[in-house]
Amino acid sequence: MNQNNNGTWVSWNENLTHNYKTLYKISSEKELQDIVRNSEKIRVFGNKQSSSDIASGAATLIDIKSYNQVLSYSDSEKTITVQSGIILGDLIEAIEAKGWCIPCLPDINTITIGGALATGTHGTSGKLLSEYIKNCSYILADGSIKEISAKDQLMDAFKVSLGVLGVLSTVTFQCESIYTLHIKEGPENDKEWLPKIKERLKKHDFLRILWLPHTNKGYVITGDKINPELKIKEELGSPFLRHRRKASKILYKYTHIFPWFTAIANKLLYKGFFSGTKEHKGSLYQATVTKSRGSTLELAEWTIGLEEFPKVFEELKTVINKWSNKSFIHIPMDIRFVYKDNSWLSYAYKKDTVTMGCVSRNAASADSYEAFKSIEKIFLKHGGKPHWAKRFKAKDSELSNVYEKWDDFKLLRKKLDPTNKFLNPYLTELFNEKTNN
Structure with a gap:
């Protein structure tokens, strides 16, 4: 694990900047757990290509790109399990090497899987990338690991989470034969x-x-x-x-x-x-x-x-x-x-x-x-x-009018993260949360 202190985070197009106290680069789930458990405010980022101010703005940051390994395949089920920092292009190359595909591809392949899933990245004439999750694991605010399968009722909440329910650790994708x-x-x-x-x-x-x-x-x-x-x-x-x-x-x-x-x-x-x-x-x-x-x-x-x-x-x-x-x-x-x-x-x-x-x-x-x-x-x-x-x-007032499950998501977020550990200023305003936590 690498650690840098007191620096400035800058988005890829230099439109967003934030100072941070500590920035980590991690390579194991144990490191990810420890950092989440011991941080008061934390956000995770990849290649910084989001146009919304969602990735930074917290005292503690994790650069997830080094947490990027393919963990396993299942030939019989056509599944692949990866760490959340893997870049989409690398994931696709690994899948195609098996003769498989995920029939949902975004327009850009340089984003991390964790960021793509958290923000509802989608393909063309298809579904959201998150619809191909078979199971996944999240690091919750207390540092514990939560395993979620496609059959779990909470999966529909975690599929597009904005990174506020926890930190995605590993994910298993259901693939199909390449065409x-x-x-x-x-x-x-x-x-x-x-x-x-x-x-x-x-x-x-x-x-x-x-x-x-x-x-x-x-x-x-x-x-x-x-x-x-x-x-x-x-x-x-x-x-x-x-x-x-x-x-x-x-x-x-x-x-x-x-x-x-x-x-x-x-x-x-x-x-x-x-x-x-x-x-x-x-x-x-x-x-x-x-x-x-x-x-x-x-x-x-x-x-x-x-x-x-x-x-x-x-x-x-x-x-x-x-x-x-x-x-x-x-x-x-x-x-x-x-x-x-x-x-x-x-x-x-x-x-x-x-x-x-x-x-x-x-x-x-x-x-x-x-x-x-x-x-x-x-x-x-x-x-x-x-x-x-x-x-x-x-923000909250407009979004609650167009997302039927907005209030349910807010209640779940508050239950899983009562101290607002995963909120930055942008997300605090988005969810209309108090700023004194």
Whole structure:
């Protein structure tokens, strides 16, 4: 175990900073237990890529990335057990080496498993990653270990816990046999792709839409399971396409000063990077996962019921297309689909949902990015829910209106952590807790 004292924690894009008294790097469950047991205030972090202020802000911090081992496999049950600090990309490589997959992959593979599960990370046309937990172990506030299986009634509370019920120690995932997807990509007018969502969800194994604000276009990506030996005519487009992030960085450099230029930049980026078609194949991981963030950025993401999405989309489009407002949005806005589950703090609690991401390429000026405010106002108005790891302003009063199990979760949190050991200032405000504990 390594220990550092009296330092400053800085998020990956330098938007969040916190001083700490002690920072630990651990490699064993016993070390994790001891630190949790003996700390008054504690938070755990990985690669610091959350846009919400959830990972730090406590006197004691644990850098969980060195707690990252694959502990066991079960070939007969297709399960893998890992420590919570393992990076998603490393987990996927270990699974694929066995000929397996977890059919839920987030858009980024550099996050830790513990952080991904705690914040409700999800994939595309699938479920939350937490829905594939078979069993797991948590370190509770008193340092004891709590084992939870998929059959345990409390699993639905622990699946998406924001790290406030305890510290995830180990997790066993249920895997499936690996499969190959035939991916087709191309642009469509908004009037074409929007009415086809339900039809495509039934027809395809994978559906993702990159909406291009201020262009009236969406970039539709579909995937169908095929025999891996099937030959297809691959079309990956011009090598120039790999420079999209670099072009975006240049075109958006001054849009925090001149927001209206975003609409022009979006049209240029559409012509250069989204106006053609592509076709390829690969595993879910190979074919559909971004794998890293090319540069620092800031993100917000909101979810809404599948039935309500068309209405919300049209309202959002109307608002941001008014030149009288300042909500000019960088492209793309990522539209994905999550099927209903029973996790208390899931975005898809008992309802099929659509998620819509919003990105600012100017991380340093994210606080003045009007799009984040407009998106939140519209989605909250219709009962939308924010992604826990991304930017939003809503607190206890708003969240209690959109999460049916919010109050139940708060009661359980208080029971398991009566001294608020796992709350930082951000979470204290989020749950409307008193600050004198």
